[in-house]
Amino acid sequence: MSNTEDQHGRWRLTSRYIEVDGRPIVPVSGEIHFSRLPRNRWEDRLRLMKAGGITVVACYVFWIHHEQTEGQARFDGNLDVAAFVRLCADLDLDVVLRIGPWAHGEVRNGGFPDWVQAAAVEHRTNDAAYLALVERWFNRLGAELQGLTGPGSNVVGIQLDNELYDQPRHLTALKKLARAAGLDAPIWTATAWGGADVPEEEVLPVFGGYGDGFWVDADAPWDPTFRQHYFFSHQWDDPGIGADLREKFSGSNAAPPRSPSAFYPPATCELTGGMATAYQRRPWPRGEDVAAVANNKIGSGSGWQGYYMFTGGTNPAGGLQESQATGYPNDLPVFDYDFHAPIGAAGRLAPSFGLLRRQHAFLAAFGDRLAPMPSTLPDQVPAGVEDSETLRWALRSDGRSGFVFITWHQPHIPLPDYGGAQFSLSLPADTVTFPHQPIAIPAGTIAAWPVNLDIAGVRLGWATASALTLLGPEAAPTLVLTAEAGIEAQLCLAEGTVLEGPATAVGGNTHVIDTAGSASVTARSVEGSLKILVLPADLADEAWALDTPRGRELVLSAGPLWVGADGLLAGRSVGSPSVRRYSTASCQFEEVRPVSAEPGAARQTIDAALIRAAAPVPASFGSLAGRAAAPADGDMEERAEVYRIDATAAFPPREGKGHAELEIAWAGDVARLLVDGIVVADRFWDGSPWVIETHDAGIRPGAEILLQILPLPKDAKVGVPLAAQRRRDDADGDLAALDKVELIDWTTWQEAPA
Structure with a gap:
């Protein structure tokens, strides 16, 4: 896969990480369903997703949306999958197509048209009559996407079926049918949660992680399968996802959790972007709940961050939602599929969007360093999901430098402030202990702190502020950090390094940064100099790291923002916009001059x-x-x-x-x-x-x-x-x-x- 078969011009899969254009990366994929959005909203949502750090668009292709009547497949309007893939390519976004044929996605019959559901076949097996139906559908889909997949395309992944637990030979058969239909991608995937038996020689196992779910009983306590995602772990399986359907349709529980694969890096396709609302149970994940799960997966060694959903939508009319009327255990709204996603069905940004955007900016700037770094858990780890006393953290390191990830947040059962945190990292070269004095970690802290970070000839020994992004040319970069609420921003520099700017030396080459406002300092060593910008915690959620024709830019905006087709900034605001861009030359934020119609009654x-x-x-x-x-x-x-x-x-x-x-x-x-x-x-x-x-x-x-x-x-x-x-x-x-x-x-x- 990607190496000897289905080779691609840019993407390559290794056992430790993914390479794009020969460089290790951590892809960030976000789910959006083109058939659940008006076509005239596609570009708006995609530009917002890209501005939020999404690099790969994932989308189900729901068979029932396209071919409700046998032999009358439709690809017009918002069903035009080829136009959607082309638009993604125009916006420099890669695509993973989740082609089913069974998809779930809270859709009627799991995505099977009624006539397929009623067919006298053994569904989701290698029954020849069933495969004949699938072959016809895949051929139709392949014809639509002719020329849009292959070595030079932006279709970099194809998922086969969904939540299939005990049919590895069927997944192999589906792959053969899809390839015969002209569908091609360097990476083929299959969901692997619930102990699923997947053919690892044929597909990359992908996982998920939801902090709550609609599929448990209305009065059920917070389930351990949800709670586990608020801890760092090297166990990627989640037996809870899809458990209600697995038990309903197969009569069996999940198999024992899968062990991580030695063939592939850990990858996810369904980290919680929010949660759907069923009639009998209605979770509402808040922004910190979503961001905490995502941060845990990065710290645990994620080689691919994939969210479901990242952009909400609206079901087509006609009762095409999952419902008890079609034999499923849950009733879903007829139209509403907002999912409490980072980008809601109406295009409104949820608080999770800003929190995730910061993590994605970090992955864009430091992913080439991070991707090859394995994850290490501390000697003292929480005793179980009930443990609210042991600090939750992990290290990703290459043995010399790395990042410490801290997540001290969970929903439903609030954590207390953690007192006296100090980290001791036994690296081959030396032991790094920081900060010099133990500090309190306030509840709600979600952080990624750099250790022994070398940039432009300057070594940052450690910081108690999260790495956000890098600005400017490689020869004269600016490192951007974000302070944590309630934690003093400290920087420790290598011996002999001089720090200039609003900072106070406190001994041991450590400096406290004044974060009453944005603080710009300059670190100078014998080998070079590095500008460091530290954003205060209250500004961090307004920070956007955008790649524009002028390079990577840091922009502050409380409202939605994106890069237009002309390469200039664009967005929308309630009333007059207030947007500021950071100048690496002046080390100041400068007002962006907007052109807009006069704002009305906002x-x-x-x-x-x-x-x-x-x-x-x-x-x-x-x-x-x-x-x-x-x-x-x-x-x-x-x-x-x-x-x-x-x-x-x-x-x-x-x-x-x-x-x-x-x-x-x-x-x-x-x-x-x-x-x-x-x-x-x-x-x-x-x-x-x-x-x-x-x-x-x-x-x-x-x-x-x-x-x-x-x-x-x-x-x-x-x-x-x-x-x-x-x-x-x-x-x-x-x-x-x-x-x-x-x-x-x-x-x-x-x-x-x-």
Whole structure:
């Protein structure tokens, strides 16, 4: 794979890391589903993903989305997979196609069209009749992608099936069919969690890691299979992912966890980017929850960071979601697939986006050093998932230099501040002990601290600030670090190195950096000099490291930002944008001059009148396998309270341009939005804001917009996050409320040419 078969012009797979253009890297892939997004939003989302550090786009190709009627496969509109791959290539993004044919993805029948599901074949086996169906589909897909895969293409990976546990020969057969259909990639993958038996001579095993999931019972405590991801570990298997479907359809539990493969570097395709919302259980991972899992995987030796989902979307109409009606244990929303992703279904950035963006900037700048570095766990590791006293950290090192990764955060069961942290690293050349005095690690710390980092003739012995990126030419670079909240930023330099700038020497070649604001210092040694910029913790989440025609740039922006087709900065903001670019010459942040339309009323409250009170709601609408069923359409029509939203003057006539959002703060069980009598969006309540892009939902001036909210009974067997449960407990009877409806009209801007 990639070496003697399916060779590629850029990508090469080794047993320790992945090479691109002869250089070790840690790829960062993010899942986005082109068929769950309007085609006119593809470029917006892809540019945002790239600006967030995604280098590889991963996407399911859902058979059921393309060929609902046998023999009538569609690839028009937002189903045009070839156009999507071409667009990714135009944006310099590589692609992993997850072609199934069974995909899951919370899709009806796991992605099988109904006519395939009903076929008299042994599905997902080497039954000749089943393979004939798959061969026809792969040939159709291969024809669409003709010329877009192969040695010079941006399609660098193909995943076969999904969550297949005991059919290695079937995976091999699928690979042969795909290759015969003209599909080609240097790396073929298969999901390996749950002890899956995969043919390692044919596919790269890929893993996942979710900190919570909708697939456990509504009242289940925080499961160890989720909790394990908040620890550093060299065990990559996760027996929890897909356990509900494995038990439902095969009647068996997971096999013992797989051992790491000696053939390949550890790789992931489904690190938590968020979590889907099922009716009976509705997790809402917060930004730190997502970033903590990702940091743990990097520190544990990840050779490929892959997120599911990175960009949320909306299911096509027609009941194509996973549901109990199609034999699955969970009911999912008909439309909503926001997934609480870093980029939400409406294009809104979640807090996880900024936190992950910092990690990805680090991987882009230091991945060539990091990728060959194995991971080492400390002598004293936590005793188990209940251990909240032992500091969680790991080292990746080549024996001389490296990075210490610290993750002191977990959801549900908060950690206390950790007192007295000091690290002792026994490297072959010497033992590095730092900091000189033990320090407290505040709860919520997620860090990557450099050790013996050599840049431009200067050695940074260690720092208690995270490495973010490198700016400028190799001959005169600027190292950018980010301070941690509640931790003094200290730098220790090699003997004889002089540090100039806002720093205080405290002995032992150690300096404390003043991070009241951004601090620029210069380290000078006999061999060279290095500029070091230390960002304060409160600015770190606004930092974007962007590769532009002018080189890598550091930009501060609270709003979404990307690089336009002309190489200049672009973005959107609520009101007038405030964007600053760092100048390595002046060592200052300088204002970026935007060109944009005059900002309108950025945020305004919209009137919503109650036009019908709710009818009594039963505690249950039925169940399957002990899991509560979602209400049917008739239940919503008969029992939900109904509001009319006044859109006469509020909504701008966008015509697909710009970006405007309807944000609904509400409480209850299920909500639906109707435009001119047609349901266009739905949501299961979990306490999070519901954000809808107005144009994509068909909202326009003069349209009749109705909001239905079904009350949530106190006795309903539905699991919601703690804050939402508290509101539920405080309600006098069934819970139903509309708190506020707001219109957010974003200003789209571009950087003025020089």
